[in-house]
Amino acid sequence: MIVAVAISVAVVVLGSLIPLAMVLKTAFSSEALPRYGEFVTSRTDLTILRNTLVLGALVGACGTAIGFLFAFVQTRLDVPFKRILHVIALVPIVSPPFAIATATIVLYGRSGIITNGLLGLEYDIYGLDGLVFVLSLSFFPVAYLSLLGMMRALDPALEEAAMDMSASRWRIFRTVQLPLLAPGLAGGVLLLFVEALADLANPLVLGGDYTVLASRAYLAVTGEFDTTSAAVYSVILLAPAVAMFMAQRYWLSGKVRTTVTGKPTGSVHLIRGWARWPIAGAAFLVAVVILSLYATVIIGGFTEVFGVNNTLTLRHFREVLFGQGQEAVTDTALLAVIATPIAGLLGVVIAWLVVRQLRATASWLDFIGTLGIAVPGTVYGIGYVLAYRTDLTIGPFTLLPNLVGGTAVFGGALAIVLSYVIRSMPAGQRTAVGALAQLHPSIEQASADLGASQATTFRRITLPLIRPALLTGLCYSFARCMTTVSTVVFLITPETKIITSQILNASNNGRYGVAFAYCTVLTVLVLIGFGAIRLLLGSTAALNRVASKTSTG
């Protein structure tokens, strides 16, 4: 246990706390302080701040609305093809972040196939409208999944009770379901707000003149080499992001459990009236748009210039798989394969420490572990640059050689793996915390009682029982490693290339065919990874019939 704690602490300190501390240190250095004065008086800077918040709010609202629409159709409507709808809603989770953005430009941009070619419009997609469109479609699955879980857990007896008192469906929706789901909806809005705030890739590809804090900070580092300003932007970005994230967690943890309790009884009464059609229609329309975008990704990879020259070609894939891109593909896959098990295990260990071992310090550990998701990737990237650009020394001793930059050890791979671990660990940690909380402590106590040591209990009892959660956590972690961009764009070196930053370059240079080929390859790699994880850990052993919680006297 001591070893487990030591390793977890070391990784978290190196990968998360030191970089963040460096950002704060730089942002509050005497050199940086005047920048705040400039920020609040600068019209440009204030516009950037306003842009960021407006984007976050709009994406939070639109994304949650779409998520709710999908969850409602899934749980409450009697319509066909719900399964397909569910699968389509999950696709954005495993695809790289700007697959949608790039496809949107091609389909709905200034010379877009649909907007210009089909409808003859001169529509400028670059800017706020395009960003809201793309980010809402990219992030709504998060809101969808959490709302789906909540709506499934809602006790149908509550609805039956309302029906019994002769309330209409609309009235039940308004007075029973909506209030009960309010924490979930608010949580969704806040979470998507944070995601939109933190997003770097889409504003770079699709932002146009619409600059947000993340892209401004990125520009400060990569274009102006002004790390002080970058740190200042980071702090201004960090504050609302972390605040909203914590608010969201507090909201969900505090309220949902008190409203949705008990074993659901009775059965859900699906809506069978005419009203189901317009609602389902809206969801299917969104699904069709998503499908059109992914179809563009796939077709775009196999055509010369999709929409302009539709000749089929393998040129782009050849470049990605056997040409310039080969290095990036192997590097990305290798580093993700190294990082995923570390992240998964660390997540489980931290979850175990939080739920079972350390009661007093638990919430702190949980919080620190979750920073990887709450803190925008851009901020981490800047933190890594600040912390590890030079050797870390104390007096004459070199504690750590520089991890970032052209001369970094392992060509910067160490920093990339570290950032992967930190950024993807929270996924595993969360699912494991959930699974452990459901596992009654008496199961582990029974094992201790029969003479098993703590380590044996963990290995033989706890780990097998939370295996399904571990599996989910690993899949999430792998997908996140493979598709993350906002941190690694700061860490890539000439020696170590990463697919996502290659897509970014290709997209920005208008080489959409190559970008699409990369996206397809990346998605296929993620799916292969899922398969491999499932194969290695065995099929899911359901966590059924685990002793239910019982009160003690």
Add this chain to the structure above:
Amino acid sequence: MAVETGTFGAVLAGSGVGALRLEQLRKTFTRGDETVVAVEDVEFEVEPGEFITLLGPSGCGKTTTLRMVAGFEQPTGGHVWLDGRVLDKVPPQKRPMAMVFQSFALFPHMTVADNIAYGLQMKKLSRSETEEAVNLALTSMNLAGLGSRSPHELSGGQQQRVALARALVVQPTLLLFDEPLSNLDAKLRGSMRAEIRSIQQRLGITSLFVTHDQNEAMSLSDRIVVMNKGRIEQVGTAGEIYLRPASVFVADFVGRANFLEVSPQRVENGKAAVHAFGRDVVAECHDDVRAGEASYIVVRPESVSLTASSDPADGTVLNSVFYGTTAEYEIETITGTLIASEPSPDPERTLAAGTHVRVELDASRSYVLRKS
């Protein structure tokens, strides 16, 4: 459901004696800013082979006490002794005891046989020894043929027996039970109760059992420890706590009781003379009862006999119910409402509501307590 424990007992040869002593046990929790005392001043001894039950309402500290014995909770003060050894620094996995949990806590991802074998594997028994012991445990617990099943494929009673077998097979010096019957239905609870008692008696393992059910406590235990608000109210046999309860709480919690306010005229030789329903009654009394001080006479419903009589009448029947084995009455009297229970009643002759009755108390089964 005969349980063959003769052969099973042989496996258990070599267990310790199992003399348990709790010394001044105390446990406090901090909840926010305040300190909650869960257990205070808990002290009693369990003789080798004895079956002791901790009985009390939920929140009385009985489970916390048990968990301190098992080592799952660290006492804030006091010590747990087993066979002359103090266990303060011994972690749960090193304590020679086995617990049967309320939820059974069977490992859901293992078969029944693997569950039972688990503790033996921890003792590093050879594969063949383990297999032999598991098979023996399965047959003696009426689980033969179920070894390869998953726990959730078994009935509640079978799960209970697996949990018991898993605990017994490691040859514990002390067997701990944390309300193990509360997850079973009423009928099964009765038969499991008998099964647990007969196995314990044949194997002679010292046992500590926690329950809030007085029937369980009375049918299983050699002695019962009644707890309330973290403290011990009384330690005694079923007979003692029922007929000579040490406090109003015990009298009220164990069985049903009528409490009649009295003022003892004389107290001598452990008996008090009191006045009830215009008659003198001499009944046994608690040590702290003093003449002239406000007291209760505790009368069990079955010690109240009624005869229909309008002159002189002590009360009126408010309500009467025929239950088959007994008839239950509520009587309105000048000293309050009284409950009475008539054994083997004749349904034709139960007293109807409104009947005026004379009340007779059985002094030999009544007890006088100080009104605290």
